[in-house]
Amino acid sequence: SGPCGPCSEIYYDRGEKYGCGKPDCHVGCDCDRFCEVWNIVFSQFNNDGKGNYTDLEHKNIDTGMGLERLAMVVQDADSLYSIDTNRALLDRVCTLSGKEYNHDALTDMSLRIIADHIKSCTFMISDGIMPSNEGRGYVLRRLLRRAARHGRKIDIEGKFMADLASTVIELCKDGYPELDEKKAMIFRVLSSEEDKFNRTIDQGLQILSDMEDEMNTKGEKVLGGEAAFKLYDTYGFPIDLTREILEEKGFGIDEEGFEKAMTAQREKAREDRKLHGTHSLTGRDDSVYDQIDPALTTAFVGYDTLTADSVITCLTTEDEIVEALTDGQKGTIITEETPFYGTMGGQQADTGVISTEKGEFRVEDTIHLQGGKVGHVGTMVSGMFSVGEKVTLTVDKENRALTARNHSATHLLHAALQEVLGSHVEQAGSLVNRDHLRFDFTHFEAMTAEELAKVEQLVNEKIAESIAVVTEVLPIEEARKTGAVAQFGEKYGAEVRVVEMGEFSKEFCGGTHVKNTGDIAFFHILSESGIAAGVRRIEALTSAGLMEYYRNTEKKLQEAASIAKAAPSELNNRILALQEEIKALNSENQKLKSQLANQSLGNAADEVQEIKGVKLIATAVKDVEMNELRNLGDELRTQIGEGVVVIASEKDGKVSLMAAATEEAMKKGAHAGNLIKAIAGLVGGGGGGRPNMAQAGGKNPAGIPQALEKAAEVLAEQIK
Ligand SMILES: [Zn+2]
Numbered sequence: 001s002g003p004c005g006p007c008s009e010i011y012y013d014r015g016e017k018y019g020c021g022k023p024d025c026h027v028g029c030d031c032d033r034f035c036e037v038w039n040i041v042f043s044q045f046n047n048d049g050k051g052n053y054t055d056l057e058h059k060n061i062d063t064g065m066g067l068e069r070l071a072m073v074v075q076d077a078d079s080l081y082s083i084d085t086n087r088a089l090l091d092r093v094c095t096l097s098g099k100e101y102n103h104d105a106l107t108d109m110s111l112r113i114i115a116d117h118i119k120s121c122t123f124m125i126s127d128g129i130m131p132s133n134e135g136r137g138y139v140l141r142r143l144l145r146r147a148a149r150h151g152r153k154i155d156i157e158g159k160f161m162a163d164l165a166s167t168v169i170e171l172c173k174d175g176y177p178e179l180d181e182k183k184a185m186i187f188r189v190l191s192s193e194e195d196k197f198n199r200t201i202d203q204g205l206q207i208l209s210d211m212e213d214e215m216n217t218k219g220e221k222v223l224g225g226e227a228a229f230k231l232y233d234t235y236g237f238p239i240d241l242t243r244e245i246l247e248e249k250g251f252g253i254d255e256e257g258f259e260k261a262m263t264a265q266r267e268k269a270r271e272d273r274k275l276h277g278t279h280s281l282t283g284r285d286d287s288v289y290d291q292i293d294p295a296l297t298t299a300f301v302g303y304d305t306l307t308a309d310s311v312i313t314c315l316t317t318e319d320e321i322v323e324a325l326t327d328g329q330k331g332t333i334i335t336e337e338t339p340f341y342g343t344m345g346g347q348q349a350d351t352g353v354i355s356t357e358k359g360e361f362r363v364e365d366t367i368h369l370q371g372g373k374v375g376h377v378g379t380m381v382s383g384m385f386s387v388g389e390k391v392t393l394t395v396d397k398e399n400r401a402l403t404a405r406n407h408s409a410t411h412l413l414h415a416a417l418q419e420v421l422g423s424h425v426e427q428a429g430s431l432v433n434r435d436h437l438r439f440d441f442t443h444f445e446a447m448t449a450e451e452l453a454k455v456e457q458l459v460n461e462k463i464a465e466s467i468a469v470v471t472e473v474l475p476i477e478e479a480r481k482t483g484a485v486a487q488f489g490e491k492y493g494a495e496v497r498v499v500e501m502g503e504f505s506k507e508f509c510g511g512t513h514v515k516n517t518g519d520i521a522f523f524h525i526l527s528e529s530g531i532a533a534g535v536r537r538i539e540a541l542t543s544a545g546l547m548e549y550y551r552n553t554e555k556k557l558q559e560a561a562s563i564a565k566a567a568p569s570e571l572n573n574r575i576l577a578l579q580e581e582i583k584a585l586n587s588e589n590q591k592l593k594s595q596l597a598n599q600s601l602g603n604a605a606d607e608v609q610e611i612k613g614v615k616l617i618a619t620a621v622k623d624v625e626m627n628e629l630r631n632l633g634d635e636l637r638t639q640i641g642e643g644v645v646v647i648a649s650e651k652d653g654k655v656s657l658m659a660a661a662t663e664e665a666m667k668k669g670a671h672a673g674n675l676i677k678a679i680a681g682l683v684g685g686g687g688g689g690r691p692n693m694a695q696a697g698g699k700n701p702a703g704i705p706q707a708l709e710k711a712a713e714v715l716a717e718q719i720k
């Protein structure tokens with residue numbers, strides 16, 4: 001289906017020497033004689049897929065020529081590998097390996113595979129594809145590893161890919177100038193990928209050859225899936241590489257077993273993450289960071305500026321260190337300097353963007369890595385970055401400002417708590433982000449409503465006073481002399497940063513703050529609670545977060561008012577009135593229920609039997625619940641004075657049974673509990689109780705008449 005039309009193909013007859021020699025050799029034959037160099041399609045119809053053709057509105061001519069095929073014809077080369085550009089590359093492979101082309105079929109194949117793959121890979125990397133374990137990146141990695149293995153096969157010593165890529169670039173740069181522009185990056189990516197595989201390829205090949213020996217000894221023809229997976233997992237052998245090596249010697253692979261081992265490992269990794277936890281702050285598996293050069297560090301320059309230019313020193317994807325990050329990839333960027341504040345001391349990280357003219361990375365989180373490095377974690381949203389590139393780092397202004405307001409507010413809160421509750425109050429932890437703040441502190445009892453109101457008011461007063469926030473970096477001894485509050489249990493270096501809000505608050509703190517307390521706008525405590533012995537927690541809001549909270553609260557109030565059909569200001573009265581109404585309805589309902597139950601008793605009191613001188617009423621009612629049944633029992637007992645009452649009720653297919661005996665009846669031997677126990681089975685249930693009162697449930701209403709008859713017999717046995 002789709003656009004189509006007549007087509008015309010141009011073939012070149014390369015002469016009989018390329019032919020197969022068969023008498024019916026013709027254009028389109030499988031042999032090499034007739035070479036299609038050009039194809040033209042005159043698109044004029046649309047095929048609906050059911051054999052119906054309609055005229056295309058916009059008819060067109062689609063034409064394409066095979067560049068290398070035409071070169072082969074024009075240069076009278078005998079194959080695609082012999083045209084000048086490819087031949088020059090092939091010659092370079094020959095030089096590196098010390099082999100000659102056209103001497104040995106197997107060697108020729110390796111030479112061609114290497115030349116072909118390096119050429120493809122050079123173009124792929126220039127297009128922004130990076131080696132990885134999935135998608136296009138894995139296609140690239142597989143091509144490179146296959147080339148590396150064929151390099152081993154024909155005795156190329158050491159690394160050779162960048163060398164060959166430079167030949168490719170020399171040959172193609174006139175038509176593809178971007179190859180030359182990206183030369184340095186292409187070499188680096190190839191080299192680092194080659195290094196990675198070189199570390200394991202020889203060992204892997206040795207292991208594989210041991211596996212082959214073992215299969216030969218055992219007379220097996222298929223390599224187990226587990227073994228193939230070990231080669232993949234430990235030695236980086238893509239399965240198609242292992243397959244190719246084995247096929248050369250007539251072996252196969254249990255591919256299903258390989259897939260199974262792969263799935264099992266993925267599940268195990270997931271389990272392990274669950275067991276051992278992940279990065280405490282980010283929730284990620286961060287083992288990739290362990291491989292980063294420990295000498296790298298990042299300088300934080302973001303106290304006074306939200307943007308800075310710096311150089312990328314390291315890039316990682318989610319699971320490996322890479323030379324470049326490209327469009328759509330998730331990863332981490334490390335730079336020499338950064339204005340991004342990494343999550344620390346309870347303050348949540350900055351977000352923002354890292355950009356160049358050609359690419360943009362969205363920073364979703366900023367984290368501190370071992371050895372004084374800052375990692376910008378996020379997604380490459382467009383273009384590509386490579387190591388060594390100069391980038392501009394820009395912190396999200398709003399996120400930083402909102403977080404700063406909440407952080408500065410915790411300092412005011414800390415000081416206010418000390419003033420209101422006493423100097424025993426010490427910070428025990430905190431969390432500040434753009435939305436809210438949380439402050440944990442030492443205090444021995446729950447705060448009263450008055451204390452909370454006082455603290456909140458004091459903080460708001462200090463906000464209204466618009467106090468300038470001053471930060472200073474001081475030698476630790478000098479800093480202590482200022483009387484600034486240090487965090488309990490925290491270790492400080494030779495120099496500390498002191499954050500002052502007038503005389504009211506002085507703290508050691510590395511966080512980012514507002515310039516003036518007035519920026520906090522307003523402050524409100526949401527809750528105060530205990531989180532451990534002697535440790536309290538306050539949750540609070542400022543500025544935008546608080547505004548959002550009030551908006552939501554107002555919205556909920558309006559919704560509630562509209563449901564209650566009252567103005568918001570009348571809502572309380574409306575609820576009180578509704579509660580009164582419910583109370584009145586309930587008591588009326590109760591009255592009606594007992595009236596109904598009494599009516600259902602009818603003339604039960606007239607059915608009194610005498611069992612050995614003890615009065616017995618055994619009767620059935622309809623649709624009465626157990627609670628009501630007990631009331632009925634009391635009612636009947638009063639009516640007969642002394643004796644035994646048994647009532648059964650059926651409601652919704654279920655049976656309730658109750659029995660009651662008076663003092664006198666019990667003296668004569670009556671036992672309500674035993675009586676119920678003896679008859680409950682007849683209504684498909686069980687139960688029991690005390691001598692004076694018992695109840696049971698059942699699910700066989702049909703047994704009620706029998707049960708009531710049996711009650712008389714049982715009572716007769718009980719009476720002495
Ligand atoms: Zn032929």
Ligand SMILES: [Zn+2]
Binds near residue numbers: 407507508510
């Ligand atoms: Zn602080």
